[in-house]
Amino acid sequence: MDKQEYKEYVEGRMKKSPILKNCFHAFLMGGAICTLGQAFLELYMVLGVERATASTLASITLIFLAILLTGLGVFDNIARLAGAGTIVPITGFANSVASSALDTKSEGYVLGVGAKIFTIAGPVILFGTMSGVLYGVIYYLVTALGG
Amino acid sequence: MKDKIIYLAREPKISACYTVVGSKESNGPLGQLFDEHCDDDKFSKDSWEKAESEMQKRAFAGALKKSGFIDTDVDILLAGDLLNQCVGSAYGLLDFDIPYLGLYGACSTCAEGLAIGACLYSGNIIDLYGAVTSSHYCSSERQFRYPLEYGGQRTPTAQWTTTGAGAYVVGSEGKVAISQVLFGKAIDMGITDINNMGAAMAPAAIDTITRYFEETGHSPKDFDLIVTGDLGYEGSEILKDLLLGKGIDITNNHTDCGLMIFDRERQDVHAGGSGCGCSAVVMGASVIPRIERGELKKVLFIGTGALMSPMTLFQGGSIPAIAHLVRLEYRGE
Amino acid sequence: MWLLNYLWAFLIGGAICVIAQILIDKTKLTPARILVSYVCVGVLLTAIGVYGPIVEFAGAGATVPLTGFGYAIANGVKTAVDQQGLFGALTGGLTATSGGITAALCFGFIASLIFSSKPKK
Numbered sequence: 001m002d003k004q005e006y007k008e009y010v011e012g013r014m015k016k017s018p019i020l021k022n023c024f025h026a027f028l029m030g031g032a033i034c035t036l037g038q039a040f041l042e043l044y045m046v047l048g049v050e051r052a053t054a055s056t057l058a059s060i061t062l063i064f065l066a067i068l069l070t071g072l073g074v075f076d077n078i079a080r081l082a083g084a085g086t087i088v089p090i091t092g093f094a095n096s097v098a099s100s101a102l103d104t105k106s107e108g109y110v111l112g113v114g115a116k117i118f119t120i121a122g123p124v125i126l127f128g129t130m131s132g133v134l135y136g137v138i139y140y141l142v143t144a145l146g147g
Numbered sequence: 148m149k150d151k152i153i154y155l156a157r158e159p160k161i162s163a164c165y166t167v168v169g170s171k172e173s174n175g176p177l178g179q180l181f182d183e184h185c186d187d188d189k190f191s192k193d194s195w196e197k198a199e200s201e202m203q204k205r206a207f208a209g210a211l212k213k214s215g216f217i218d219t220d221v222d223i224l225l226a227g228d229l230l231n232q233c234v235g236s237a238y239g240l241l242d243f244d245i246p247y248l249g250l251y252g253a254c255s256t257c258a259e260g261l262a263i264g265a266c267l268y269s270g271n272i273i274d275l276y277g278a279v280t281s282s283h284y285c286s287s288e289r290q291f292r293y294p295l296e297y298g299g300q301r302t303p304t305a306q307w308t309t310t311g312a313g314a315y316v317v318g319s320e321g322k323v324a325i326s327q328v329l330f331g332k333a334i335d336m337g338i339t340d341i342n343n344m345g346a347a348m349a350p351a352a353i354d355t356i357t358r359y360f361e362e363t364g365h366s367p368k369d370f371d372l373i374v375t376g377d378l379g380y381e382g383s384e385i386l387k388d389l390l391l392g393k394g395i396d397i398t399n400n401h402t403d404c405g406l407m408i409f410d411r412e413r414q415d416v417h418a419g420g421s422g423c424g425c426s427a428v429v430m431g432a433s434v435i436p437r438i439e440r441g442e443l444k445k446v447l448f449i450g451t452g453a454l455m456s457p458m459t460l461f462q463g464g465s466i467p468a469i470a471h472l473v474r475l476e477y478r479g480e
Numbered sequence: 481m482w483l484l485n486y487l488w489a490f491l492i493g494g495a496i497c498v499i500a501q502i503l504i505d506k507t508k509l510t511p512a513r514i515l516v517s518y519v520c521v522g523v524l525l526t527a528i529g530v531y532g533p534i535v536e537f538a539g540a541g542a543t544v545p546l547t548g549f550g551y552a553i554a555n556g557v558k559t560a561v562d563q564q565g566l567f568g569a570l571t572g573g574l575t576a577t578s579g580g581i582t583a584a585l586c587f588g589f590i591a592s593l594i595f596s597s598k599p600k601k
Contacts, residue, residue: 001389003337010338010346013388014381015303017505022300026501027494030545034493035486037540042485055543056552060583062544067587070296071595079298084501086298087511088518089493089544090580095298097584101592103294106194113592117585120297123512124546125581128519129573132553135527136569140561171601188599195597285599295597299511300504310599340508 022083029078029085037062037089059090066091070098096120152362153328155269159276160321160478162216164431165209167202169284169310172420172428175409180432181311182209188285188310195285196230196238202312202424203228203239203281210277210314211243218243221316222273225264227256228281229308229423230290235281239312245277254348254377255331256280257313257427258450258471262328264317265473274318281312282422291341291457304343306379306421309408313427323438327474329362331355333454335467341460345382345405345418348451351468352378352386353393355449359472360395367397371443374434376426376451376470377405379419404429426450438477446475489541492534496545515546522550552576 001009040061044054066086069075075095079086086092100119104112118125166181173184183205190201203226211218224243227250228235236249252259260278267273285295287308293299317325334354338347352375360366367373378386383403390397404426405419430448437443450473455466503514525531531551535542542548556576560568574581 003335006336006350007338010343010385013384014343014346017302019502019505022505023498023501026497030497031490031494031541034538034541034544035490037493037544038486038489041540042482055540056579058540059544059548059580063580063583064587067584067591070298071591073296073595073598076296076298076600080300082298083300084504084511084514085494085497087515088497088500088546090546090549092298092515093546093549093580094584094587095296097588098591099294099296099298099597101588102296102595102597103289105592105596106196109592113589117588120293120512121584123516124519124549127516128523128550128553128577131520131523131550132557132573133569135523135554136557136561136572137566139527139558140566140569143561169599174601285597288600295600 025081026083026085029082030089033062033086033089033091062090063094066094067098070095071102093121093124150362151329151358153266155265155326155328157269157271158324158326158478159265159268159317160319161315161317161323161325161435162321163210163214163316164435165206165213165314166428166431167206167209167312168428171284171414172309172311172408175414177408177429177433181428182432188283195283195289196234199228199230199235199281199283199286200239202283203236203279203314204242206281206312206314207240207243207277207279210316214316216275216316218245221245221275221277223248223264223267224277224279225250225260226279227251227260227423229253229287235283235286236279239281240279252450252469252471253452253454254282254421254423254425255450255452255469255471256423257430258376258448258473261315261317261325262330262471262473265325265328268317276317277314278317279312279314280423280427282308282310282424284308284310287422301417302342303417304345304381305417306344306377306405306419307409307416308422309420309425309428311424311428313424313431315431322477322479323435324476324478325473326476329355329359329472331470331472333467333469335465337465339460339463339465341466343381344421344453344466345379346385347453347466348378348468348470349382349385349389351470352449352451353389355470355472356390357393357395359447367395367400370400370445370447372434372446373397373401373449374430374446375401375403375449377419377421378403378451379405379421380411381418407433423452435475438475441477441479444477448473448475485539488538492538492541493545496547518546519550519553522547523554526551526554549577549580
């Protein structure tokens with residue numbers, strides 16, 4: 001049996017992730033988090049905050065809650081069930097920052113927490129920023145040429 | 148081909164075993180058998196790495212006490228763990244006045260330590276040795292996967308690193324002898340999925356077991372038990388299936404430490420336990436005592452290990468594995 | 481009417497998560513790679529004018545998932561380029577997302593002062 005055959009053999013017999021169940025949980029939890037976000041959004045708007053700021057504030061509130069739950073040690077238990085339902089909303093970003101910070105505390109606040117806080121969230125910021133810059137340049141060129 | 152099995156003319160005997168585990172392990176099916184456990188897995192330390200060292204220290208001190216020897220009687224300590232530079236062992240065994248050799252065989256380290264010591268003993272180079280191995284769920288997650296509080300999802304083939312340390316004092320006294328040793332070869336069958344370590348390690352176990360039976364001419368039914376280290380459910384099934392294809396039927400007397408240590412359904416560990424502490428504590432608390440009582444006469448213990456690092460995985464490398472075989476026999480009246 | 485806002489937030493937000501779950505379970509992509517893709521896709525969809533309308537009717541259902549992070553970056557860049565020219569391409573993205581990133585950093589750091597990782601059972 002060569003490597004390729006072994007790989008096929010392993011993948012063929014491997015127990016698959018329960019995808020329907022996972023999707024169901026992800027849908028419920030992801031939807032619930034977004035609905036909660038919507039509730040905060042409308043709450044802040046009722047309080048007189050303009051829409052764009054209220055939207056950011058709603059995200060920040062979810063970030064706060066996710067980090068609090070991470071600190072209390074319950075976020076990972078929810079995420080174990082919800083999968084992408086907690087990873088994809090901003091709560092997953094917040095959890096990845098907070099869990100890195102908590103975990104590296106033992107190496108000190110500068111070389112531990114400070115250096116490692118973006119270990120997981122860093123790629124999102126880097127590639128988000130990069131695609132933003134790329135878009136900005138293209139948008140500038142298009143409007144400059146068009147106008 | 149040159150024979151690779153080492154037949155030990157002077158057989159070392161296991162004088163004492165001592166096992167220390169975390170809370171999840173103590174709530175598992177073998178919970179009552181372990182010598183010591185800690186409910187918060189911290190062992191009164193302020194980092195997981197220090198907690199792991201503390202487990203090794205307690206395990207070896209316990210084994211030494213049980214055996215009746217003192218540290219200066221011991222000729223050499225063979226110890227290892229999963230952490231970078233084997234710090235779990237190096238820091239944990241600092242307090243003992245014994246020459247120390249750090250080993251890295253990933254999760255096969257328990258078998259590796261017992262086997263190397265047995266060879267030195269058989270060659271009359273040493274008369275008494277200690278073999279110590281540990282792993283800690285929290286320090287391993289940090290090193291190999293994600294932060295502890297990170298909200299990820301485990302796949303069905305993922306395994307749970309055992310929090311535990313097992314220590315053995317081996318010399319001329321005892322009812323369990325090490326009679327043969329077969330060192331494994333590093334084998335890479337191209338598996339890259341860190342969540343399917345069983346599949347990565349099974350080929351190494353298959354290679355070692357096949358070589359053993361081919362060279363000795365024995366068959367699996369000559370043994371009361373063939374116990375692998377931490378293949379888990381996935382790896383064990385692959386092992387039995389592929390060995391059967393080679394005409395070696397171990398389905399009736401095979402077990403795996405990774406399947407014994409946790410209740411897979413109740414404890415949500417997916418494919419079972421893993422880590423070098425896994426085979427160290429299961430052998431020390433369950434299998435070896437059963438041989439001591441004469442319930443099992445001949446046992447093959449095959450410690451399995453996956454030899455990757457997070458860096459090699461990020462670089463796209465596959466997971467090489469190794470399996471060392473130790474033959475244990477009852478030598479009572 | 482207001483109830484409809486919540487319904488759309490739930491459905492769209494849930495659907496975006498389900499797509500990621502299928503990718504995680506069906507492909508070899510790690511969650512980290514999927515999150516990176518989501519942000520980039522968010523920027524792309526906003527740039528070609530698709531994501532804006534989704535945000536219009538799904539509200540938090542579109543802004544809370546990570547694609548919404550990409551939406552914020554793209555919108556910020558667009559506004560900044562309109563105001564400051566090419567220089568805006570460098571400042572717009574992080575300015576628009578600074579609230580979320582700073583909040584995550586601050587709360588994350590404070591959490592590390594108060595809490596520690598717990599053993600897992």
